Each structure stands twice: as C-alpha cells, then as structure tokens.
Amino acid sequence: MPVSENARTVLERRYLKKGMKGDPLETPEEMACRVAYNIALAEGLYYGALPEVMLRWAEAFYAMMLRLDFLPNSPTLMNAGRELQQLSACFVLPVEDSMESIFEAVKNTALIHKSGGGTGFSFSRLRPHADVVRSTKGVSSGPISFMTVFDAATETIKQGGTRRGANMGILRVDHPDILDFITCKSQTNRLNNFNISVALTEEFMKAVEGGEEYSLVNPHSREVTGRLPARDVFERIVDSSWKNGEPGMIFIDRINRDNPTPRIGAIESTNPCGEQPLLPYESCNLGSINLANMIATQDGHARIDYDKLKATVHMAVRFLDDVIDMNNYPLAEIRTMTVGNRKIGLGVMGFADMLIALGTPYDSDEALAVAQELMSFVQEESGAASCSLARERGPFPNYDVSVFPERGGAPRRNATTTTIAPTGTISIIAGVSSGIEPVFALSYIRNVMDNDHLVEVHPLFAAEMRRRGLYSVERMTELSKVGTLRHLEGIPEDVARVYVTAHDISPEAHLRMQAAFQKYTENAVSKTVNFSADATRDDIRKVFVLAYRLGCKGVTVYRDKSRDEQVLNIGGVNAKEGAQEREASPAPGPEPFVTPRPRPDTLIGVTKEIKTSCGKLYVTINRDEKGIFEVFNQMGKAGGCAASQSEAIGRLASLALRSGVQPGMIVKQLKGISCHLPAWGGNGGGKILSCADAVSKAIEWYLENFEAMFPGFPKPVPGAARPEAKKASHSAWEEEIARGACPDCGSQVERQEGCLKCRSCGFSEC
Structure with a gap:
C-alpha cells in the first residue's frame, strides 16, 4: 500500500494485528489481504462456495484497497478475519419508557462499544422530569439523568479499546424537557461521551418562521403539557451552539420522508455523527471512495475519470453488501434488522484534493457544480450496482414492505446505498482530505520522538510550490503558524485562490457544499460548518435557517475556540476568559503597581x-x-x-x-x-x-x-x-481534548465532520 510514514504509524497503533507485547504481527499489505479474503468469503454463500469465485473477488477487493481507491469503515479494517469479526461502525438502539428497557439499552451499548461501534439513541420516549410513575408513586428523573448512565457506561468501556465509543443523544423539540436538554452540555464536565442534537419537526420550523407557539407533549401520557414560543426555543439552540458547538439540529420529518421502510418503523435517531439515520436495532456498514485517485490527465489538464469511478462504485457496493453477511452482530435483534434491510453507506473522501487537482476553488460555484455532478453519478451507479446484485442474489428481505415497489423500477439489494460519513483515520491512511471537508491545514507541525517536531505539508501544495520555486522549510513553518495563505507574503494570487483551508471559507459556503452533496445522498451528510472565533449568534442563526431552506437533514456548527479551557493556537488566553476581559476592560491608562507583602521570620x-x-x-x-x-x-x-x-x-x-x-x-x-x-x-x-x-x-x-x-x-x-x-472530572483524554491537544501525541486536533481527530497520530473521537 502506498501509505505515508504517518499513515503506517496510524495503522500500527490502531489497525494491525498485534502480539502479546504490542508489536505488529502484520504489515498494512497483509491487513488488506486479511480483510479482502475474509469479505470475499461471502461470495461463497451465493455461488456454491467455489474457491475460484471467492479467490477472484478476494483479489479484486485486495487490489482496490491496495491502490487506496476505497477503504471500508474502521471496524471492518480492524476486525475482519479476526476473532471479533464485528464490522459495523454505527448502530441505533431503542430506549423505551421503562427501567427494564433503559438498562437493557445500557447493557447493549456496552457490548457495542466493546466491539468498536458507536451508538445513537432517541430519549424522546422517556417521560419528563418530575412526571409521576404510577407503579412506584414516585417521580421520574427525566431523560437527561438517564443519559448520564449511558455516559458513565461508555466511559468505562472505552478505556481499553482501540476505537473509543461515541454516542448520539437526540430529543424531540416537543418533549417537555427540551429546554434542559438544549443546555445539558453547557458544563464541559458532563456527557462528554455524547454528541447531542435536537430533532426539529416541520410543525416547529413553521412556527419559528411564523413567530408562533408550539405544543409540548408528554410522550408517556400523550397529553399537551404546555406551549412555548418557537422562536425563543430556536434562539436557545442558537445560543448554546454558539457557546460550545452543541446541540446540533436534525430535521426529523425530512429524514422520515426518505425512510425506505416506513411500515417497519419510524426513524428516531442517527449514529454519533449524524450522517446515518437508522431504525431501532439497525446497523450500517460504511465505506468511502478516494476521489483523489479518480483523476485522469488529458492534454495536460486534469479531469474526473468517470470510468474508473464507475468501476470502483460497483465493486465497493459489492464489498459492502458482502460485509453484511460476514458481520458478527453483537445482538440478535441487530442481525435481524440489518439483514432485513441490508443498508449500506457508500461515501467519498479526498473531495478537497480532487478540487485542487482540478484547479477549482472549494468556495466557488464551479465546486458546487462538481459536487452535484459527482454525487449524482455515485448515487446513480450505486443504485445500479444494487439492482445488479438483486438480480444475482435477490432484493433485501423487507423489499416488499418498502417504498420501492410503489416506485417501480428494478428491485434493489440494499434499502440505501449512499452516506457521506466522517472518514476520520481512514482518510489519514489514504493520505487525503477528510470526506467532503476542505483542507484543514496546508502545513502543520507533527510531534515525533524525543519531543522533536516535523513540518508536514499538503503534497499537492508542496509540489505546486516547488514547481514555482517558492518552496522552503522556513516558509512552510511560517504557514503552519498562520494557518492560511491569505496571511502569507509572496504567494501568487491564483495559488491562494485554489489552496483554501477550512477557515478561509465562509460558513455559508460550507453549508452550500453540504446541501449539494445531500441532494444526491440517500442517507445524510456528516460535515461541520466552521466559524471563526469572532462569529456572532446571528451568524449561527443564519446558517441554521439556511440549512433548513437548502434541504439538509441536519447541521452541526463549531465556532473556533468556543470550548471552555481550550488553549488558543495563537495567543495565551482561552476564548471565554478573553471575552470577559474585553467586556470588562477599563479605559486605557497607567496601571498602579502592587508591592508584595514582606516575608516574616516564621511561617x-x-x-x-x-x-x-x-x-x-x-x-x-x-x-x-x-x-x-x-x-x-x-x-x-x-x-x-x-x-x-x-x-x-x-x-x-x-x-x-x-x-x-x-x-x-x-x-x-x-x-x-x-x-x-x-x-x-x-x-x-x-x-x-x-x-x-x-x-x-x-x-x-x-x-x-x-x-x-x-x-x-x-x-x-x-x-x-x-x-x-x-x-465530576474529565477522563484523561477528555481533559486533553478540552484544551485542543491530542490525548495520544499532544498535537493539535481538528474538528471536522462532527468529531475531533488528530492528523498526526490518527486519534479520533468518533
């Protein structure tokens, strides 16, 4: 595999089989062979276990991964062909309004996190705080108190894992406890194993637009318990997101509009990063195509190689469908639901690198056109590949009760085929930009052994600077400090225009790119809308409204340095303290000096x-x-x-x-x-x-x-x-993250695709 030294380090630390002393027992190439052969065994279920058939597909899968054209989600790379054999990244578990259901879900969460998966929950069915419990004549403690139980279980399980467990907690906006939920993470020492999102209904959004009130409904009694001004609640979400990036928003009615199996159940939650809506007990297997490898050069000009992309999409769909059959599911209920719908989530990574190769600025109309053309092609071809598999193997078992027979057309093997997921560490392995995010940094400092540092430079940018005779270690080091070409002297305008980074791009441009991909994605899109530290609440509000109007299924924002205790990349005070100092600063003038009191003889x-x-x-x-x-x-x-x-x-x-x-x-x-x-x-x-x-x-x-x-x-x-x-104190790694440092290597962490990750060592919060 043509992986960098950094990627090889990530593989050795998190993916490769290890001996008793922690030394790797396989190379990255052997890992790819292990995964490819194991997944190809599924072909034997349909073609009489013929060795030549399985071997042919094993070789094809191996070559695809060896070229880094496609990589599956992390649990598949880690566990395929090994004892655990748990291959799914994301799960949703039901939480019903009974003590038995709540603690059954806690137990199942532990089993999933132990196997390397992440979990999503809707707590919307739990009765509100102080509601009377008839069986005991006591009162309910409410959904937020039970979230802390899940959080504690996750904290315990994740300590020894190679992939830390993560949760998504969702509450409907019409739940009586919604105001408490919106601010439940305002203290940074609570619920640190949860991302949280509010499930917004169409009724609520119309009430926001019309300046009207909406009803709060007790999920246990189904009675209306009160009414709130929709705009006031919306503003509370905006305010909390401005302060620390949470909660996010998901548009739950829009998600259920695209639910392929509504007769089986309604979708109430997503996986931890929000891109995969799932039914209770459903899991999904994800994988991403490396768009940086889908470029061809013709007459000195780069173009998208749609022939190669088509072939890769078809093979990736087959691979992911085989993963469903080879998976060792942590619960029987999950196996039943997952095999019944056979959802897969094919996504992309390296999109920003593709745009750079095409000479197209990320924040341009041309880039939006590329995004829609590209993803519509992936969606069409993944659907065609699923139909082809259905002809070979039959449609997914729940096909007859799905929406597809009513629409006509050929039967499908998979209820869904496309998802834009966080690519976390697999994009580091592939050496490309994350998902559909812009490049986070063109140059950054990587910590190496003996507290030394190494300047890492984006390869396409390094090649361009060398071609123009502008490359130097000193200039790249300076770039790693300022973070953007727009603050660096001596950079040609055309280079600065194409090589933009996440913080060069307006929040609206981030969101329009998300919407462009969402238009042709069956599930949802994981992306973070980045704001500068000086962004206002009004800026956040505009993006939330725009996300709704552009057809997104959810939105997550992050204002730089908005987390308490986060160390500034440039400067020495945290954002909260700095804001307080600015508000309370007296008029300029000489400050009186203080004389320390003298030391006595005895203390x-x-x-x-x-x-x-x-x-x-x-x-x-x-x-x-x-x-x-x-x-x-x-x-x-x-x-x-x-x-x-x-x-x-x-x-x-x-x-x-x-x-x-x-x-x-x-x-x-x-x-x-x-x-x-x-x-x-x-x-x-x-x-x-x-x-x-x-x-x-x-x-x-x-x-x-x-x-x-x-x-x-x-x-x-x-x-x-x-x-x-x-x-309650942070765990060790949460304390590191709160300060903006990687808990494993101390390097700067990035917030992208709804989670934190370190490009230096491969640490990922998700």
Missing part, C-alpha cells in the same frame, strides 16, 4: 508529594495569618530544566500570592498545562499533565483539606476562580 506550612514524568515533585505551601503566603517546589533528585522551571513556577506563584492574587486564580492559570509526557500522580492525584499542573493540584488539595490540617485557623479564601472539587 507554618505543609509539603505535598506528587509524581510527575520528571520525578517526584515536593510542593511546600506556607501561610501566615492572612492566608497562603508562598509556594516552594523541589524536584526530587532531578536537575536541569525540570528543577529550574519548577523553582520558577514556585517563585512566580509566591510573588502572586504575596501581591494579593487569590489562590484559585493561580490554580486556574496553572491547571491543565501539559507537557509531552504526562504521568499518573498517585494517592488520588489523577493524571498529572506537567509540573505546572502538579503545582495547581497541590494548591487545590491544600484549599480542600486546610480545615483538617489546621483546626482553629481561619479558612483561606480560594477566590471565585477556584475549581469545584465536587464536580
């Missing part, structure tokens, strides 16, 4: 030992009659940089304390700073991200335990910024 204090990656750190905290006075840091037997920096942190913290700075403010500034090698602190210390982080945790420990250590002394005032000790 009383304690010493806390914390384990760091540099050795044991001894933090001594002394106080006088007014409160905490100083902090001394001693780094065990270590010397050099670690010891000197620890001493410097202590001196500066002491200076701040003696100058009247509240201890909680010091905790806030130091907590969460990370180095290249975190460690577990022991004695309940949790994960220690750096020496600075260790000092913050020592001060926090002191504030929490002061009364027990010094009975009779006045308790120190921690300050308004003191973190609350009683709050």
